[in-house]
Amino acid sequence: MTEHYNMPDERGHFGPYGGIFVAETLMPAINELNEAYHKYRQDAEFQRELDADLQHYVGRPSPLYHAQRWSEALGGAQIYLKREDLNHTGAHKINNTVGQALLAKRMGKKRIIAETGAGQHGVATATVAARLGLECVVYMGAVDVERQALNVYRMKLLGATVVPVESGSRTLKDALNEALRDWVTNIDDTFYIIGTVAGPHPYPAMVRDFQAVIGREAKQQCQEMTGRLPDALVACVGGGSNAIGLFYPFIDDASVKMYGVEAAGDGVETGHHSAPLCAGKPGVLHGNRTYLMADEDGEIIETHSISAGLDYPGVGPEHAWLKDSGRAEYVNITDDEALQGFHALTRMEGIIPALESSHAMAYAMKLAPTMSPEQIMIINLSGRGDKDMHTMAQREGIKL
């Protein structure tokens, strides 16, 4: 790339993707948010407060860890893990909720709403709401409420109201629908903290900018530790916030390859998966144009993944653009392969990854051996696996 990457345009377009596709009642709120976001992203005082929160509350910078034993065992690239699992609340999600909550406070909003799938974004939102003393309502598909009981309890402890969503497939996409309905109804006093790089503009760009701290740190840490840029970046992609956070600061560095790993569920060929970039087509959902899983009538297809956090039929519009432009490559990993990744990292390095991040680990196990030991790969370890103990035990027939 010779030109500096500067997506999106001012109305949020990444090529044909992104944009603002919402009901009219939301337009004034979106415009208000857009103005506030553009004002504060250049505001030195806001940035200082954000940086201080990231350092003292979230615990940044997160380490870049050289997984030497695992690298040797795989016999290829040197693997470095960006340890987002060590953040407060256990995943990268809080980088974004801290930022958006500060924005909500600046905008004078008293009430926070959020959608959540696995519950990580819900917990990260309830956490910052508790800290700022803001009312917090989290929408969660009824199916996810059942399979993520621990996170539901965490959110309640933090003072949030968790609303189980009974409509549609009763998972993440339906939680998003319900959060949008709440927003449209309570537009004057409510700030909607979207958890990923999807939704109408400015969310995809704003969430990316809050998550880009991952890539900025990784770039600097890699330089300090190895004196050079990495050769490959690997991250899992559901909505795609941890991946874009790692990728974004490297987009202009043409030598750095980027791999986004989607959830293939039972296998892309079975239709039971959550891999819109690998097996979907462009459409419009939840405020933006992007790759989606839809049938011939444009109805959204139910998705499947062992990891609730990747169980979403769409993907951030910037990933759609990075795919079409060829800048990033999108691959997929099945449930079974992800479990291998989970066990490999746990046993080789003593780190238990989230099932979402395990998809990135599993792809790294395929990619690393094709690279030379002089090459460097950074994997985003986007969250820790504590929340997945029940799912894992159940899957392996163990009673806790």
Next chain:
Amino acid sequence: MSRLEQRFAALNAAGRKALIPFITAGDPYPEFTVPLLHEMVKAGADVIELGVPFSDPMADGPVIQRASERALAHHVGLRKVLDMVAAFRRDDEETPIILMGYLNPIEIMGYENFANAAQRVGVDGVLTVDLPPEEAEACVSLLKARNIDQIFLLAPNSDAKRVELMDKVGSGYLYYVSLKGVTGAGHLNTQDVEQQLAMIKQHTRLPVGVGFGVKDAKTAKILAEIADGVVVGSALISKIEANLDDPEQARSEIIELLSSMRQAMDSGA
């Protein structure tokens, strides 16, 4: 002149206001819809908004969400809805039909394929909830070339600038959503509506229909005094939901409610 413009011009000349029922196509089952459309016309409907079922109806309240789910259970999507319009047109070439729904079904069919199909079966207007005017140019120009109107929504928090934008990009009529929220929610405040309509009317030449929260003949009558059209949706669909084991009963209750609205709207003060 589109069929929709003709209809509003004729109503205007007669000093009457448009009664615009909304039902979800295929609810509670596919064969229910076309006969109901004809009966609604007999009961006094001037324009019909036909809902295209969508898996993720983000702007709809529970009543229309469940209507969508019932229709989708019978695999009624955009293609079947177009077939229903074709079937309706065999016996009615006068009553304008507006397809109301979400953008993704149209995206997946392709704008040009959709515009061609809509023209072929006799669709008069398209109201796409999640397609604001800023993103609508490509779709609107294809529809306009086929004499199909793109209807836009206006909300209580839309300012004069946005009304002017809708006036420029849209045609047929504007649909004023009388409250902040989803379909079928709460009760509307007719005073607020009146104030807002006065502002809107200063910035558009298009007829303005009002909907969201219209539950009975009394409300319809009050709105007919201040707007060009009254849209009723969730109140009709509630009749279907209340009589799932007896669709004939649902049909007669829908017609009864519509007739009472028609009478109220046409009766003098």
